[in-house]
Amino acid sequence: MKEYKRTLITAALPYANGPVHIGHLAGCYIPADIYARYLRAQKKDVKFIGGSDEHGVPITIRAMKEGVSPQDIVDKYHAQIKDSFEQMGISFDIYSRTSNPVHHQTAADFFKVLYDKGLFEERETEQYYDEKTNTFLADRYITGTCPVCGNPGAFGDQCEKCGSSLSPEQLINPRSTLSDAIPVKKKTKHWYFPLQHYETWLKEWILEDHKEWKANVYGQCKSWLDNGLQPRAMTRDSNWGIKVPLPDAEGKVLYVWFDAPIGYISATKELTDQWADYWCREDTRLVHFIGKDNIVFHCIIFPAMLKAHGNFVLPDNVPANEFLNIEGQKVSTSRNWAVWVHEYVKDFPGCEDALRYVLCSNAPETKDNDFTWKDFQDRINNELVSIFGNFVNRTFVLMHKLCNGKVPKLHTELLDDADKTLISDIQQAEAKVQTALEHFRFRDALFEVIDLSRKGNKYMQEKEPWILAKQLKADNPESAVLQQRIDNCLHLCLQLTANLAILINPFLPATALKMLHMMKVVERMLDWENAGKINLLSVGYALRAPELLFRKIEDAEIEAQLQKLRAGSEQAAVSSQAPAVTDQQSPDHKLQISDLKSEITFDDFARIDLRAGTILSAAKVEKADKLLKLEIDLGFEQRTIVSGIALHFAPETLPGKKVVVVANLAPRKMRGIESNGMILMAEDAEGKLVFVAADEKAPNGVAIS
Template sequence: MGKFNRYLITAALPYANGPVHIGHLAGCYLPADIYVRYLRARKADVKFVCGSDEHGVPITIKAMRENVSPQDVVDKYHKIIGDSFAAMGISFDIYARTSSPVHHQMASDFFLKMYNDGLFEEKESEQYFDPVKNVFLADRYIVGTCPKCGNDKAYGDQCERCGSSLSPDELINPHSALSEAVPVKKTTKHWYMPLQNYEPWLKQYVLEDHKEWKNNVYGQCKSWLDSGLQSRAMTRDSSWGVKVPLPEAEGKVLYVWFDAPIGYISATKELTDNWADYWCKDDTKLVHFIGKDNIVFHCIIFPAMLKAHGGFVLPDNVPANEFLNIEGEKVSTSRNWAVWVHDYIKDFPDQQDVLRYVLCSTAPETKDNDFTWKDFQDRNNNELVAVFGNFVNRAMVLMHKLCGGKVPRLHSEYLDESDRELLGHLAAAKEKIESSIENYRFREALAEVIDLSRKGNIYLQKNEPWTLASVIEKLNQQEQHPKYPQYTEKDLPALQGRIDNCLHIALQLTANLAIFINPFLPFTAKKICHLLKVVDRMLDWENAGSDKLLSVGYSLRAPELLFRKIEDEEVKAQVEKLHAGLKLAAAAAAPAPVAEEKPAAPAKPEIQFDDFAKLDLRVGTILQAEKVEKADKLLKLLVDIGTEQRTVVSGIAMHFQPEDIIGKQVTLVANLAPRKMRGIESQGMILMAEDNGKLIFVNPAEAVKPGSGVS
């Protein structure tokens, strides 16, 4: 806990243009909630803020598709998203929205402060314009025929049918989605933030002061900073959003990635009058929980904004998770390949903690991970039911059967090695779980809790209190027990003492498990408290590790199962539902006829082995990737080939997003003569395969060391 007197925890603002899916939960909302619940149990001064991101092109696109206003869209999805979070136990102190008057004022004031301090650059550029509607068009407002697959509903930035990245210039018969008019280019003025001015400070802040950040976060930031920052537009032409508070800025709004993170501040202001304590005092710990697609905005752009404005604390950590795939495929909302949270709640009522458990135990903390319904079933049945739930149920059942439904006393004279060993595990678990949670290793912390319950099962099995009870029963009947004939009547006190000790310790462990599991499975923790007839105050972290949580002689409720088994039919139905949704989305897209497949390229003239041997082919790893300015088709890559790092300019920008190919292995022609492209010297060529217009990297089937030769 250390030097901080208060904590401000944020979770990424979800776009209010659709429901949330389990990838969102696993990415940032569940980890944030676990961390906050732990802090609250520690009695820390903590605020947990989030809200709907209600501006930007995705909102207006959704409104256009549904023939409603943007306000109608955000009102609809703000409620759906908020209800889903609440049902899953995501315990925000406030779930705000960026369309609120408080946020508009806060964002306007923030921009105006920077403007008055002379921190923006004014630049003119050419952008597409609808001459009929008299508005500038974002790429998504330009529709035409995809040159790759013939889809006549492709957008100016992407074809959602074949997945190709596009630019408006490439579309066949482009037209405005607003009026059907052919767009023209027109000059417009915007305000840019010169991020390059903050580069030295950012390198110190991120690369030197926060080397403890997760590898994926640190690495992505380093890649951006090493590549050099450039000025970035902080305004755009639109009628939906926070209006730019300048007289000459009619028809312009704040760019959504300037406006959205300020939503954390405005949400805190809506929550509490002393909001400035959480944003402006140095003894506040600010932590952003996000997905990996938001790393740059939260680690570079927003900190630069806070630094430029002045007076705000900076993020102490940004523990971003990777992506969660579903059944082996990337989540795709456009293809309806997703498990929607509101659907899960309907299909599995009162099973929120099962999903929380599975998503945490398989969380993509260091790499992309996969959710499958079979794994969901297995983890529930084999871990929650068979291990954690089984231990709690056994302890409660045996206590009622052997101890009259009351907590038995602990006989110090009959404590043995197994008792001391389990109590030792209990004391050690607290420190391990604390360390894991405070270092954002939630999977590790949860595994420790489950392992503790597993040790409890082993303890019960080793001591067999039910067998000791049968020995007592036989002795009272003046008979010998066939399994333990060595016991006699003089052993009766010791036998009863062992039963009491075993169940006393098992019940104390049960109470501790409620405390430990509470940040992860809060509904389950409350159920255990109900069974033990204790108030929720027992869940305070200061009680963890204690073997004196339940009073001797205290009556407990009858046992109830904490979890139920998930049946095969339920899993099968969910998989079928997933595939049915995919088919419905495909049918709704109503694609145009597929363009004829291109014939295979004709064979090239025969060469001799000596000709091939001249090529120096090496496997490289892409370290950095960025678009080349004023060149829609070019990406500038930094490729590690073992002995050195090469700059390569490749014409693949229409097929890949820069952030998606970092870390990919490629085959490089390493001895190709350097060639200048757009003023950049390209030191090699990446080998690609083309499949009906789709480009695919030629790379080894398994990861190899950069610089490995290809022969």
């Protein structure tokens, strides 16, 4: 592995249009914080950068809903998000915001460098426009009826009722959310970044040079590159954002995904005058922590931007996590189906480390995982309290009771196999935890720490110093040896406790500090170089009385959280007509079932002509990330159908796939292509689209009834 002089860690900038939830923490902020704390413990030169993303459509939509200005929204939620991170112990070296002047200047300068190099493609395209408000409409400013589930409140980029990815062209009866006017197409000019020019370089840089990246990251990058890259607009029509620094760009701002990652650079500028050391020197290691929905931006688009600009380091690793569901349901802010961090810290004061523990031990590192309140309770009560906390508490209680509250001497001549095994376990744990952390396997690393405390409990239970203490009598000639055995047991247990403080510190920092207080030692003991040593606490040193590190979570607290979750969803459903979780839907119910539509007659159904077909070919639609152009064999003819499934399927995997086609749907033009029909799709438990397929033996064109 290449040696680096310094490490720059970034965590994805959350949109300042609402509070953060535990899915955000599990996705990137807790992993990033663990890694930053680990490197600091190693005395490495590390900077941990974060901040709020305060531009983009979600901000303006929230402002519109609340009847305030976008600045009011970002001021409110930036403060709340920053406070939530601080309470959860996320140790940013700086938590900035993209509305700061230094960021506006940095992003504008970055754009101008690329423009002056002649790298942008200037294009005039048609975009939806609201004639009443004289506004070009982003996808989220357009609503209509979802062509998949019939939801009348679907957005131009997604239906939040059935989860389908959409484009405005697919909506039935589209309307502007600003004025309820029917949007029209109007020409507008934008500047496109030619990603296709960097395709060859990206293939070599990612697919050849970074095979060590996590499988989910590497696989998603490979899929994008295999499908071919297209130019991407880096400007938008809006009055909220960073103004395009060109004289003929009135009413244009930088695309939020152009300006947001530059926020890492501008925040570093705010933090230190030596910011260029962290961004422009080859001996810097850049690591991006993100969720899986940001992979393409951090692994393909931003690196291509950095490469085009020149003089910047490229990310060495992008350890993205998958998604964390809540009680079997996808997190949904519109349905208020989330566990909000600012509410958690109020409901469970002093239990911030407990949540960090649960979210790390159940982290969605390789696949989507599920958070349940019952699992939260079980992990805390059965692992943190009963294993880790129990060992530390028993050690201190017995030390005060049997050794006068001081660290007893280690009598090496009496060390037996059990003692030597525990010493070996302590010495080996450091390497096990370090190896896992270096490879971003944070769950495995945390398991090793808990397992070490489990071994301590087993050792103490086998030694039974409390039983030996009962045999200490003046007339017992073995009393001196018995006391020495007690000393050895508690000496090693105390040295193990000191090691546990070091190893648990990156994961549960408040717990580590509480353990230092009990041991009456300074924070310097948490330096990683001390891990594995068995002489951390001096013989004869008086220690403080034990304090409980964690408390048990009661059944009533869990039931209250479940009721709160359901009540919040029901309240959101009333105000927005989003589907709520009802008593008939158990917390373990994986599928998000949409409501039944209004009753129809047999004659209504008989008007729908469903036919079996086979996909002959599939290709991406130019300038449309979500659309695929499909050629379908219906037996009696071949049809062209445009379908919004590009985010779920690679085009090369579709030829030969058997499908069901709505064959008598009126033709519609989408991105200039006439679509003649619709293929039927469903959603699986993970939120992925799957085909409603005809039987493989059904001939193409046969009617399905």
